[in-house]
Amino acid sequence: MTMTRPSPPATTAVRGAPPVGRLLAVSGQWLRSARVFRITAVIAPVLAVCYGVRLWLTHNTDLAAAHADAEGRRAEFIARMGVSPSMVDADQFYTDPRYLLADALPDDLTVATSVTACILFILGASLGGADWQSRSANVWILAEPRRHRLLLARVSVVALAGAALAAVVLAIVGAAAAVTAATRGTTGGVDGAWIADVLQAALRGTLVVAALGALGVAFGWAARSAVVPFATVFVYVLFAEALVRNILTGLRPWMLTVLIPSATELEPPPPAKCTADGLCEDVTAILAPWPAALAVTGLTVAFLAVAWLLVRRREVR
């Protein structure tokens, strides 16, 4: 018996996987709809503003009070230790209360970059891991079976969002530092070359934050968990870096906790000064800023490749 069936409606015509543009747009929606991202997008600038307020509150231009305070601490030290006043210099107790923009801003940018990079790694790993833990990756993989495209779309939007967030955070910190220097400090030493160096450091910081966000997503996807990346990083910082610091000292410049601050330095590290008989002063070995930033990016790309290999053939549960 032949059965007559209605022909499929026009809307059920065969449709393939989405084009890259649509995949990126939907990944953007995916990111925006994640509560952890919305919270991060608010918290990070708020933290930057708090940091700026702290800068302003902890500096002033009252040099006389700073000198008086230093003198008081010197006298207290002499009385407690029983040493001759001629042996103790007042300068040892003096701290300039002003905000010295040229000296202090690079350190502040390093702090802001490091904190934002950590936040982005946590965000990326949470989002990537949650994709699998909630089983929503199954839905996306059904629509786009080429998993590497899906992974790259996820990584791209998180990296872009991370770069934007880092730019905002660094701009807030920079603006707060400039205001503090103008009102409670000095802009001595600031010139065109310095500004260009700072902008480059901020650019490297942005790159590093974007890379850490991408690394987090790749880690979350590879581990299919939000917890495993955190545990791994904890073990890495606690054991692997400690091991390198104490035993494999030659690898120290390549450690993440060294690479990130190195990338936001304004200038390359000075070469070690050595005497004629071959004795060198102990300088901390770090990479130059751009090589450090590129090393973080390269590390991310390498891990992305590992994640792709793991994601490509593993079964979707």
Added chain:
Amino acid sequence: MTVELHGLTKFYGRGKRHRAALDGLSLTARAGEVLGLLGPNGSGKTTALRCLLGMTRADGGTITVLGRKVPDQLPEISCSVGALIESSPVPRGLTARHFLQQVTALAGLPRQRVAETLRLVGLADRADEAVTGYSLGMRQRLGIALALVHDPALVVLDEPANGLDPQGIRWLRSLLGQLRNEGRTVILSSHLLSEAQLVCDSVVVVEAGRTLLAGRVDELITPQADRALITCPDRDAGARVLRDAGADATGDLDVLDVRGIPVDKAVEALVHAGQTPLEVRRHRPSLEELFLASVSGDETKPESGT
């Protein structure tokens, strides 16, 4: 054909733990039909569906879906396939509406599909709540919505009745009918055999990764030629006559369950012995009986319909 699986094999584990999840499974789903995939736990139903969707790679055999080879050509048809495998995803902090909007956008369809689908699955009133707060039944409805929202030609549902209440099961039955009427192909795996009998056009019974029985439901459950319920004037005498004729006649009441010989021969033997039957009813097996007979290797296993 919308879906063709041929000689599918899939192995898990190594050494002593090596086992075949699929061992040459074959099945065919025609366009616009509801195909039921039935089998005991661990028989390979979900693995077969995973292979069909490209979520798992088969070790051997061929899969053709909507005229394309899977998994190589799957990207050419991926937005024409909707699926619910095992349970619905539950993304933290996301509402059903947002989730469905993302899936619709990925398929490049207008947003109105979301509202239509939410109404279809009965989640319109709760669409703006976080899905983590949904009950099991609501999550199942969300999973079905995710499978349907992008207007697929092929719908794959793995145990779609899980977590649904009786009203929900009735709703699912009508939904499957609606999908069939729209010309979509539906493949569903289920343990609810009575439901499968009501909604499926064809069934495939799977055990140990192999096809045990396959065919159209209306052909499979046709009255059997060698089994009947016969009421005799004298039950014991009738039973003796039938046993002498080579039949297996059992039954505690007045009605004898007769099997093993053609019904007309049984009737002829009874008439010849003066035990003209008062009533003869040919036995129409239910899908559950067919299923149990198939998976247990019962000697009463009916002939395959295909």
